[in-house]
Amino acid sequence: xxxxxxxxxxxxxxxxxxxxxxxxxxxxxxxxALPTGxxxxxxxxxxxxxxxxxxxxxxHPLGYIEQLYTFAxxxxxxxxxxxxVISISYLGLTREGRASGEHxxxxxxxxxxxxxxxxxxxxxxLVARVILPRLRRWAAEATDAATRRDRxxxxxxxFGTSEETWNEELVLQRYELLxxxxxxxxxxxxxxxxxxxxxxxxxxxxxxxxxxxxVARLRAKIKYRPVVFELMPPSFTLLQxxxxxxxxxxxxxxxxxxxxxxxxxxLVEETGEIATAxxxxxxxxxxFRREVLLERAVAGTKLPLSRSA
Amino acid sequence: xxxxxxxxxxxxxxxxxxxxxxxxxxxxxxxxALPTGxxxxxxxxxxxxxxxxxxxxxxHPLGYIEQLYTFAxxxxxxxxxxxxVISISYLGLTREGRASGEHxxxxxxxxxxxxxxxxxxxxxxLVARVILPRLRRWAAEATDAATRRDRxxxxxxxFGTSEETWNEELVLQRYELLxxxxxxxxxxxxxxxxxxxxxxxxxxxxxxxxxxxxVARLRAKIKYRPVVFELMPPSFTLLQxxxxxxxxxxxxxxxxxxxxxxxxxxLVEETGEIATAxxxxxxxxxxFRREVLLERAVAGTKLPLSRSA
DNA sequence: TCAAAAGTGTTATCCTTACACCCATGT
DNA sequence: ACATGGGTGTAAGGATAACACTTTTGA
Numbered sequence: 176x177x178x179x180x181x182x183x184x185x186x187x188x189x190x191x192x193x194x195x196x197x198x199x200x201x202x203x204x205x206x207x208a209l210p211t212g213x214x215x216x217x218x219x220x221x222x223x224x225x226x227x228x229x230x231x232x233x234x235h236p237l238g239y240i241e242q243l244y245t246f247a248x249x250x251x252x253x254x255x256x257x258x259x260v261i262s263i264s265y266l267g268l269t270r271e272g273r274a275s276g277e278h279x280x281x282x283x284x285x286x287x288x289x290x291x292x293x294x295x296x297x298x299x300x301l302v303a304r305v306i307l308p309r310l311r312r313w314a315a316e317a318t319d320a321a322t323r324r325d326r327x328x329x330x331x332x333x334f335g336t337s338e339e340t341w342n343e344e345l346v347l348q349r350y351e352l353l354x355x356x357x358x359x360x361x362x363x364x365x366x367x368x369x370x371x372x373x374x375x376x377x378x379x380x381x382x383x384x385x386x387x388x389x390v391a392r393l394r395a396k397i398k399y400r401p402v403v404f405e406l407m408p409p410s411f412t413l414l415q416x417x418x419x420x421x422x423x424x425x426x427x428x429x430x431x432x433x434x435x436x437x438x439x440x441x442l443v444e445e446t447g448e449i450a451t452a453x454x455x456x457x458x459x460x461x462x463f464r465r466e467v468l469l470e471r472a473v474a475g476t477k478l479p480l481s482r483s484a
Numbered sequence: 485x486x487x488x489x490x491x492x493x494x495x496x497x498x499x500x501x502x503x504x505x506x507x508x509x510x511x512x513x514x515x516x517a518l519p520t521g522x523x524x525x526x527x528x529x530x531x532x533x534x535x536x537x538x539x540x541x542x543x544h545p546l547g548y549i550e551q552l553y554t555f556a557x558x559x560x561x562x563x564x565x566x567x568x569v570i571s572i573s574y575l576g577l578t579r580e581g582r583a584s585g586e587h588x589x590x591x592x593x594x595x596x597x598x599x600x601x602x603x604x605x606x607x608x609x610l611v612a613r614v615i616l617p618r619l620r621r622w623a624a625e626a627t628d629a630a631t632r633r634d635r636x637x638x639x640x641x642x643f644g645t646s647e648e649t650w651n652e653e654l655v656l657q658r659y660e661l662l663x664x665x666x667x668x669x670x671x672x673x674x675x676x677x678x679x680x681x682x683x684x685x686x687x688x689x690x691x692x693x694x695x696x697x698x699v700a701r702l703r704a705k706i707k708y709r710p711v712v713f714e715l716m717p718p719s720f721t722l723l724q725x726x727x728x729x730x731x732x733x734x735x736x737x738x739x740x741x742x743x744x745x746x747x748x749x750x751l752v753e754e755t756g757e758i759a760t761a762x763x764x765x766x767x768x769x770x771x772f773r774r775e776v777l778l779e780r781a782v783a784g785t786k787l788p789l790s791r792s793a
Numbered sequence: 794t795c796a797a798a799a800g801t802g803t804t805a806t807c808c809t810t811a812c813a814c815c816c817a818t819g820t
Numbered sequence: 821a822c823a824t825g826g827g828t829g830t831a832a833g834g835a836t837a838a839c840a841c842t843t844t845t846g847a
Contacts, residue, residue: 182493184556218781220557245554245572247493248529261493261570328778398787414825424787432788432810434827439808455825456817464778469637478707478733479741479837499803650822723798743800748835764798766845 182259194269199282208379235272238405259292268405313356321457404463412458491568497696508591517688533697544581547714608752655700692699713772721767
């Protein structure tokens, strides 16, 4: 291997938990960066490298791990002197641990980084009053008409205005649009430290982009894989489960239909116990039926298969 | 960066086309490997690096590109002397070009590498007569009962026997299971060059695993994104379109319902022309409505949203 | 005339969505 | 009493799956 084409490999982790109806992400440097580690030559594979490394840092087992994306854009990494940095990112799901150790990294609500992504109490006012006006100005200031049209179209497609057209999965596209429009401090163009955190707290390097990738992936995944349960305590009420999904999706769900969906799929079973401190009528406690992970490798078909081939 | 933790970055491409109702993949070394290139320090990003590199090799524009996965398992790479190799893989969609140049790489049907994945003429006989018996023997030969049960379960989950339970998306899981069972020549354990290509042609390094990842991704993607059209000529009949989807999915589809699905979603429009050489009644020609790529960033919702927030 | 494919029309069924309503507990 | 959440039932609408049948060409 020639030296000039060599690169150092960095593992970046988006570790998610849900606590108190808030989706939270593990951060370091006081919330300014995602945990990263160098991929050591001793590790057998990337997954195991990440797993051992995160567990050493957090003293908490990682339930679920999935690779997110590999980034290497030169201009987005503020790359160090020597060679190039490749950053391989992972999404991990856990529950927030009882802080063991001293310099435990901090859990932060992910809406601190993407405040416009929280629509749980209706259409985001931040989007309507700040983001859309600024984006529209940015679209209008393009010199040629084609660019103006294209920008307007992208604004429409990513920040669908109404509650019906809002697509919670487009987290990355929205962040990238804000970046491109220079509305986010990571983009060099934007004014420095005016309006602190109005458009979310910044992170080092491209970590906010990686986080956006993780949020988007998780929001998509909860719809077709039973991954929420990795974030739940061993037993829980159905409302707690719903609140967790709502925290991730950033939207309110329909109670009855949510419940029907859950038990239709046979995802949970009653523990037999009752939770009393619910604020209302006591609720049955449920546990996740771990068997379903083994039984099904479910994947939604949308192809009109023919019966007899 | 320290030298011992540095790695060389390899780009591996799964370039797919559909020609004559066969899904094909671009290969080198006479079909024994996927095209790879070293990620050069001059490239701005991984995507552009791959794109320029493939287009230089194939003299054909790459319509669609998407990152697949980043592999770095030490034991699967037969790694060279020096440092470690990280291989970042991509999926690209094109149409087969009129071979320009001399040492044009070869297009191979991907079912040559995964013959058990083709169920277009009913349940695969290869699965029923060869694969399942051997896998069951492998499951039975485990010493402890728990392992036996687990192997049996995985066989059931990946190679669902009947046509109804077969899940065409589990390409990677099936290949990995065969690998683990030692039924595939890449796994060191299996007997060398007995039964040439009975269980598919082998590839160098872990390229067949990468190919499996690409096939799986594409099979999943055609269900919720209009990517088939990247593989189609500018105008086509609905049956041609159906045959292309069938080629990818490895299954037969229901004609009428397929057509309904296509025009319900407004994906195509008539060109006004008629194709005569269809073998039957002449068919209307259609073209893809490129606008839909811009209009919608569609993504299927399965969450029961509540109306009034 | 027959095979092959293009098309049209209709029906049954299931899933999603929405609405209405009752139950049990704490304050 | 009432607010809060738990829990049940059901009706309307839309999408999907399946079936039957007609039309138009080439061999």
